[in-house]
Amino acid sequence: MISPNEIKTKAERKYFPFLQSVVQAIPFSRIIIPGDKTYNKASIADFQKEILALVNQSKEKKGFGFTIDYQTVKTKTIGTQSIPTIIYFDTEKDFLKFLGKEKEVEKFINDWNLIYSHFPELKDWIIQNPTKIIQHQGKWESLIKVCDYFKNNPKPNLYIRELPIEVHTKFVETNQAIIQELLEVIIQPFINPQERDFEQRFHLKYREPLVRFKILDKQISLDYFSGLTDLSIPISQFENLALPLKKVIIVENKTTLYTTLTLPKMESTIAIFGQGNAASNIQNTKWLNEVEILYWGDIDVHGFEMLSRTRGHFLHTKSILMDEQTFEKFFENENGKHTNNSTTLNLTPIEQQLYEKLRTNNWRLEQEKIPLVYTIEIFNET
Secondary structure, three states: OOOOHHHHHHHHHOOHHHHHHOOOOOOOOEEEEEOOOOOOOHHHHHHHHHHHHHHOOOHHOOOOEEEEEEEEEEEEOOOOEEEEEEEEEEHHHHHHHOOOOOOHHHHHHHHHHHHHHHHHHHHHHHHHHHHHHOOOOOOHHHHHHHHHHHHHOOOOOOHHHHHOOOOOOOOOHHHHHHHHHEEEEEEEHOOOOOOOOOHHOOOOOOOOOOEEEEEEHHHHHHHHOOOEEEOOOOOOOOOOOOOOOEEEEEEHHHHHHHHHOOOOOOOEEEEOOOOOOHHHOOOOOOOHOOEEEEHHHHHHHHHHHHOOOOOOOOOOOOEEOHHHHHHHHHOOOEEEEOOOOOOOOOOOOHHHHHHHHHHOOOOEOOOHHOOOHHHHHHHHHH
């Protein structure tokens, strides 16, 4: 026999379509919960106990909730009995009070009407997502303020906390998921669909990663940066640099780049500290296509994989100090890190051969293990 707990579980499954019907102005119709049509208990006492538990939670006893319809059935074990066959909620009040959702639905109706009055275009979204209206109860006045602002200013070009909206300073940041869903509908023609980041998708300023680089030409340092040689600037500013450069060195090791004696002074040259993400950070820097690019990383599988990623964006990239001769000269039996790479790499045949050797033997030669004199000699030859 169906139990009161099973009835509640099945009734809760009806709650979502009920909310949808409210938005669609569909009048309430009886909600039916099928009961058991068979009963095989061996004891009349067990039967009576279960019937009593069911009746005690019904509208008959509590004044609200489910109503029970019975059918007289002849059973094999306890004779002819009235078995519950249909359980139903006759009114909206019965249904909601049984679930304890009366106040929740009252707030839901107020909220969805508020949303719809400002943004009729959200009706389909509301029908599809009624529980999200409930999940964000207490926030809708602020959410509407945010959406109103974006509807009138679809390309703000401001940082989130600069937005002139009368909400808590962290409100947009802490409610990005629901705001994004709403804006996807409200300002759909203005979003950047290819961007996944909230700020970039909705034309907001964002904290850009920095590109850190070192100027190896003293005259460029004096002429353009008042003698500064070690700089970190946002990617967008780096992309717009206009310097008389002929060569760029990408270095993936912090120690190597910022030990000033390691990289010699070189005319018309800067060195970029990649720290593993240079390829992604500078990939849209068009002026790099006009200069020579040298890549210097550790002689290990990851060093060559990062070289490959860089070459994927800048095909003319050449490696330096990542050759068999350098490896054999200074290798000290250091173990490297394993790789799970299974893609084809953008390496020359000679680089690929060394890569396979390093991967097979799990070997590694870090940049800082290469003596300074040798480093300077090789760079001076380039």
